Amino acid sequence: MHIGMIIQSYSGNTLDVANLYKQVLEKNNHHVTLEVITTKNKNAQGNEPIELNHTPDPSLYDCLIFGAPVKGLSLSPIMIAYLTKMPSLKKKKAGIFITEYLPFAWMGGAKSLDQLSQLIEEHQGTVVYKHVINLETRRQPEKIIELIARCTDDF
Numbered sequence: 001m002h003i004g005m006i007i008q009s010y011s012g013n014t015l016d017v018a019n020l021y022k023q024v025l026e027k028n029n030h031h032v033t034l035e036v037i038t039t040k041n042k043n044a045q046g047n048e049p050i051e052l053n054h055t056p057d058p059s060l061y062d063c064l065i066f067g068a069p070v071k072g073l074s075l076s077p078i079m080i081a082y083l084t085k086m087p088s089l090k091k092k093k094a095g096i097f098i099t100e101y102l103p104f105a106w107m108g109g110a111k112s113l114d115q116l117s118q119l120i121e122e123h124q125g126t127v128v129y130k131h132v133i134n135l136e137t138r139r140q141p142e143k144i145i146e147l148i149a150r151c152t153d154d155f
């Protein structure tokens with residue numbers, strides 16, 4: 001089973017969590033490729049239009065994991081731009097996760113998770129699990145590892 005992890009990260013938090021996912025999945029004998037969506041205009045932090053640079057091809061993988069941060073109470077606009085143009089996932093299974101800073105899911109995490117889930121389902125993907133990882137959880141990597149380990153059978 002070749003798992004493609006497709007993530008976007010401004011400051012490295014989502015990438016750190018993705019690397020934990022990769023470690024756990026590899027321990028469970030999955031073959032994992034981690035790909036980071038990038039933009040031409042250095043992570044498009046401001047209001048300038050998003051020009052995608054590296055756009056991972058989901059068709060290369062048997063199943064997928066998508067991860068992205070919350071930005072301004074909503075899913076990262078770079079992830080939205082990527083998913084909007086993404087080809088059909090043809091019913092592939094997908095796990096999804098969001099990283100956020102604020103402690104409560106209603107401060108952007110829950111909405112971002114819904115947006116990510118909806119965009120994947122609009123592209124005929126099947127979401128098999130969802131996680132929101134806030135700053136407090138990020139400070140306890142063992143909690144994240146435990147959370148991920150519980151999901152490895154979903155693929």
Ligand SMILES: Cc1cc2nc3c(=O)[nH]c(=O)nc-3n(C[C@H](O)[C@H](O)[C@H](O)COP(=O)(O)O)c2cc1C
Binds near residue numbers: 010014074099
């Ligand atoms: C411009 C900006 C807006 C943000 N908005 C939110 C927010 O609405 N809710 C939240 O919980 N975290 C918010 N954050 C925090 C990030 O979601 C969080 O630090 C995330 O883990 C960053 O991931 P990254 O390092 O992969 O980019 C914001 C961060 C930035 C820079």
